[in-house]
Amino acid sequence: MKVLIGAVAAAVGLVVLALLTVVGVLISDDDASATESTSASGGLKGVPAEFREWILKADGACKEQGMTPALLAAQLWQESKFKTSKKEATSSAGAQGPAQFLPSTFATWGRDDDGNGEISLWDIGDAVMAQGRMMCSLLRQAKSSGYQDDVRRLALAGYNAGWGRVQQYKGVPDEDFAGGETFNYVQLIMSTMPRFQGPSLFEVSGSGSAAAALRKAVGRIGTPYAWGGGGPQGPSKGFCDGTNGYLNGKCMASSTVGFDCSALVQYAFWPKQKLPRTASAQYGATSDRPVSRAKLKPGDLLFWSRGGSGSIYHVAIYAGDGNVVQAPRTGKNVEVAPLTSAMPERDYYGATRP
Known part of the structure; x- marks a missing residue:
């Protein structure tokens, strides 16, 4: 009401x-x-309770305008469907955990955010906060890049393919790059965001x-x-x-x-x-x-x-x-x-x- x-x-x-x-x-x-x-x-809905707290924390820690809880939630859905088991959240390319980090990338962004004494890309808190830090950094890069596109789309492309590819294409890579993986990744997350956007x-x-x-x-x-x-x-x-x-x-x-x-x-x-x-x-x-x-x-x-x-x-x-x-x-x-x-x-x- x-x-x-x-x-x-x-x-x-x-x-x-x-x-x-x-x-x-x-x-x-x-x-x-x-x-x-x-x-x-923005609000947040349709997110498992164990993820909700960390999504809101990751969002609150970033001052970039493009960051919203729904963006992080839609990205997590695309990456892992909120799965946390090694069987369900390990990709053929070696990405792991609910935020699908390569171990080498997680080494840069990961912290012991849940305070359990271990920095792990399998811990929901550590993974989501690392995702938020990386996305926040990419949003800043996107804002300062001057590329004529939504900063969220540019940041998502950087998360999936690396910021170097965004620079190469001066925006989101075309459909002919990597079989359309990055192009479709960005499209799917942007279209899924309303599903997680609370009133x-x-x-x-x-x-x-x-x-x-x-x-x-x-x-x-x-x-x-x-x-x-x-x-x-x-x-x-x-x-x-x-x-x-x-x-x-x-x-x-x-x-x-x-x-x-x-x-x-x-x-x-x-x-x-x-x-x-x-x-x-x-x-x-x-x-x-x-x-x-x-x-x-x-x-x-x-x-x-x-x-x-x-x-x-x-x-x-x-x-x-x-x-x-x-x-x-x-x-x-x-x-x-x-x-x-x-x-x-x-x-x-x-x-x-x-």
Whole structure:
């Protein structure tokens, strides 16, 4: 069901449409200077659960506009049909694993992303993150190449045949190259992407600082939470401090590229408004402009505390219609959530207008 989000500030001309049951982002730009192209620009559906987390992480780690979860998912489908066994995911050419890497290529892009102590092209996390890194690099090359084609098509051709072949053909190799393998690979993935593209969650239009900040924040939906991670330039690896950043006793923040709650807010408003880094400091910087719950407008900041202004532990951005955009906690991703359940209701402290 499509819901029109109310309480919209006329001064910023902000209109937000929400689909409350899906995850994804559609960004429309009425003011190019107020928007930023982001990698988390689409939803994701039809993907096995064990792949979904890693596809979203790989997408969130890449700032290239052409990168989307659906692109990575369609590529994985073409490469291996999400198969992970050696029998089903080994090609006659020696490519291996769900992302079909040659061992020599994986040596360049592979990391121990799943933290199991082994760098393996058979591990879903290691393989998908390596795929994302390689595709991100190819998208950058495609963008700077000047070739007159979709950067996604060029990157896919580079993944399949090597960037040297893209340079040789000044684009996607013709059908006569390698029996049409690369040409068909690109065509099939581009045509399969809609199968994995989830419905849009938000459409944000308008100009002004509130619209720009909300647009940037929703553009990062699906980016992982990383305690201490992120900042004005985007997501980054976080750290564990003895209490925070852990999941099931394991430090996740130090190996996760993402945002914590206040970093997402700082990123969203930067550089038009250079908010400080922590939730408590952000409250201190804006507390002279309090907003009652009944008068919230999109772009307002909301805070949760366990005991006064000195114990604020969470901040989110109001998105309208009773919803917030937030980076919730370790193990979760940037999301839209109802204000009433984003954090414990008893901890809600108040709101400010940046």
